[in-house]
Amino acid sequence: MKVISIINQKGGIGKTTTAINLSACLAELEQRVLLIDMDSQANATIGLDIDPTRRKKTVYDLLINEETAFDDVRCKTILDRLDILPGHMNLAGCDVQLSQSANRPYRLGNALRQVNGEYDYTIIDCPPSLGVLSLNALLASSDIIIPTEAKYYATKGFDMLNNMITTIFQQLGHRINLMGILITLFDKRTTLNRIFYDQIREYFGDKVFRTLIPRNISLSEAELYRKPIIKYAANSTGAKHYRHLAIEVLFHE
Numbered sequence: 001m002k003v004i005s006i007i008n009q010k011g012g013i014g015k016t017t018t019a020i021n022l023s024a025c026l027a028e029l030e031q032r033v034l035l036i037d038m039d040s041q042a043n044a045t046i047g048l049d050i051d052p053t054r055r056k057k058t059v060y061d062l063l064i065n066e067e068t069a070f071d072d073v074r075c076k077t078i079l080d081r082l083d084i085l086p087g088h089m090n091l092a093g094c095d096v097q098l099s100q101s102a103n104r105p106y107r108l109g110n111a112l113r114q115v116n117g118e119y120d121y122t123i124i125d126c127p128p129s130l131g132v133l134s135l136n137a138l139l140a141s142s143d144i145i146i147p148t149e150a151k152y153y154a155t156k157g158f159d160m161l162n163n164m165i166t167t168i169f170q171q172l173g174h175r176i177n178l179m180g181i182l183i184t185l186f187d188k189r190t191t192l193n194r195i196f197y198d199q200i201r202e203y204f205g206d207k208v209f210r211t212l213i214p215r216n217i218s219l220s221e222a223e224l225y226r227k228p229i230i231k232y233a234a235n236s237t238g239a240k241h242y243r244h245l246a247i248e249v250l251f252h253e
């Protein structure tokens, strides 16, 4: 099973949109997928039409109480092969609540052992910060995808994330593979977007996905209607590009 964190400490750059739609497109490709919502805003959960406030247990319980049964948290989505571990507002308190706990960075990874072999892919939607939630996500992950806008300042945060990944390897012995940098919210009519894209490809080379995610109104509408793009507007450019991304991920080494 590949476990892929969708991570970038910047907000509003398409992490959640990518987590939902990459998961959905992998499920469409007959993969068994588990989506984990690690963000206290629970946008990935709400975006799949699941109300976090109506769930008895969420990822929060899985992290705080190690006795929590996986099946009390996991729920089905409108797509056959896609399950989700819903997020919750309470996740915002985890940094403080877990601060005294033993093995706190390993809570998610340990919980995932309960479903070893049931999924081909686990996709983790990370919060826009590098606290205990992202640490749990990274320690459970084999790979990361970094979505970024095609703007100069967008890559400024890469160093911090990179340092964290290096520290995790050096101090905790866990190696994480950068699967790719994903350019999101791309507007091909904007010269600066194009210039930045060329620069980032020059710098990161093959580590940049060939698929670009365009700025596409259907993608934000799909969020509003709480559906993955392939269910909301199956023939939109947004759907086409996320399908391409899923194929790139599927054939990644």
Ligand SMILES: Nc1ncnc2c1ncn2[C@@H]1O[C@H](COP(=O)(O)OP(=O)(O)O)[C@@H](O)[C@H]1O
Pocket: 010, 011, 012, 013, 014, 015, 016, 017, 018, 043, 128, 184, 185, 186, 213, 214, 215, 216, 217, 219, 220, 221, 223
């Ligand atoms: N490619 C896109 N085209 C148009 N709107 C998008 C696109 N990607 C994301 N959005 C919208 O931008 C906002 C932020 O995206 P989101 O995925 O929630 O970012 P993050 O999780 O990084 O904070 C959302 O309202 C979302 O619907």
Ligand SMILES: [Mg+2]
Pocket: 015, 016, 017, 039, 043, 126
């Ligand atoms: Mg988000």
